[in-house]
Amino acid sequence: MSDRDDEALLRQIAKGDSKAFESLLRAHKRAVFGLAYHLTGSKMTAEDISQETWIRVVKNAESFKGESARAWILTIARNLSLNELRRGKWEAELPPEDEGRLVSDAFSFDELMQTESDLKRVQSALTRLPDRQRVALVLFLSEERTYAQIGAELELDVNAVKALLFRARENLKKMMAEAS
Amino acid sequence: MKKSLFDVETPSGHEDRVLSAVAGELAARREKTRASRRHWILGLLGGAGGLVAASYAGLLYFRGPGAGAAAEDDLFLAKEIEETDADLELLADVPLDEAEDFDRFLEDLELLEEEDV
Numbered sequence: 001m002s003d004r005d006d007e008a009l010l011r012q013i014a015k016g017d018s019k020a021f022e023s024l025l026r027a028h029k030r031a032v033f034g035l036a037y038h039l040t041g042s043k044m045t046a047e048d049i050s051q052e053t054w055i056r057v058v059k060n061a062e063s064f065k066g067e068s069a070r071a072w073i074l075t076i077a078r079n080l081s082l083n084e085l086r087r088g089k090w091e092a093e094l095p096p097e098d099e100g101r102l103v104s105d106a107f108s109f110d111e112l113m114q115t116e117s118d119l120k121r122v123q124s125a126l127t128r129l130p131d132r133q134r135v136a137l138v139l140f141l142s143e144e145r146t147y148a149q150i151g152a153e154l155e156l157d158v159n160a161v162k163a164l165l166f167r168a169r170e171n172l173k174k175m176m177a178e179a180s
Numbered sequence: 181m182k183k184s185l186f187d188v189e190t191p192s193g194h195e196d197r198v199l200s201a202v203a204g205e206l207a208a209r210r211e212k213t214r215a216s217r218r219h220w221i222l223g224l225l226g227g228a229g230g231l232v233a234a235s236y237a238g239l240l241y242f243r244g245p246g247a248g249a250a251a252e253d254d255l256f257l258a259k260e261i262e263e264t265d266a267d268l269e270l271l272a273d274v275p276l277d278e279a280e281d282f283d284r285f286l287e288d289l290e291l292l293e294e295e296d297v
Contacts, residue, residue: 016210018203025198034188047191051201058205119185126185142186 006069014062025054028070032077038138039081041127049084053077078143082153085131118176125175133168136161 006027012020032053037046053076066072126134132154139150147158147165154161 013206014209015213016206016208018199018206021202021206022199025195029190029195029198030187033190033194034186037188038186043191047194047197050190050194051198054198054202055205058202058209123185123188138186 003068003070007064010057010061010064010069013058021054021058024057024069028073031070032073035074035077035138035142036081038123038126038142039078039135040084041129041131041134045084046081049077049080052080056080074143078139082135085135121176121179122172125172125179128175129168129171133164133171136164137168137172140165 006024009020009024013024029050033046033050036049036053037043040046040049053073056076057073064072126137129137136150136154139145139153145153147161150156151158151161154164156164
């Protein structure tokens with residue numbers, strides 16, 4: 001579905017069109033749920049966040065003026081997920097010795113995911129990462145945000161974000177090696 | 181690859197739960213849209229009504245002098261009828277022989293006029 005289609009659907013949703021909402025939901029529900037799930041690490045929390053995301057989409061449909069409806073919807077889901085983490089069990093774990101170990105700028109999941117089964121194992125391993133590592137990784141990969149942007153979300157400096165990403169990759173590799 | 185990494189199958193019944201969660205908000209939006217449409221139609225009807233009222237007022241204004249003239253005509257006609265009735269009453273009071281004389285007088289007068297011609 002194109003951004004223009006999504007925008008037309010949002011205009012209809014602003015008038016209360018249920019069919020338009022169903023179309024938009026079917027097009028993006030997996031991405032919304034997936035992002036919330038990988039950020040929070042909990043399917044139950046992701047379910048709540050997904051519902052809240054879609055309620056906000058309806059409430060704010062008439063004020064949407066962005067380029068991409070999908071990006072707008074995912075931003076709502078991301079912010080709700082981060083708020084949820086901040087409110088509750090945000091894990092503070094960043095040992096000082098790790099701060100000097102920086103992940104390379106060419107960080108990529110491609111080396112971890114060669115097959116379809118690798119994808120499922122990575123998805124599963126992602127949810128088992130500590131909160132900050134997982135959030136940093138999901139933001140980095142799903143939205144291609146810069147270290148500085150991720151740092152602003154997590155209230156960390158750039159080096160600390162790089163260290164988090166490095167540790168996240170190392171932990172994922174270890175988990176996948178154990179699983180295979 | 182990145183896209184599919186975050187594209188996760190939703191739990192069973194997820195879509196129905198979301199639809200149920202937004203149903204109230206969508207209904208509120210529909211009502212707001214209907215109310216807005218009603219407001220717009222009423223505004224349109226009000227405008228049209230105002231236009232008709234203004235047109236009628238204008239018609240009355242411009243018809244005013246004509247209506248006055250018609251009324252004057254009516255008054256004149258009524259007066260004429262009244263005078264004619266009075267003449268007939270007078271004629272009725274004239275004795276028959278005098279009336280015959282009068283007729284003869286008129287006939288004589290017509291003859292004279294013809295002769296003059």
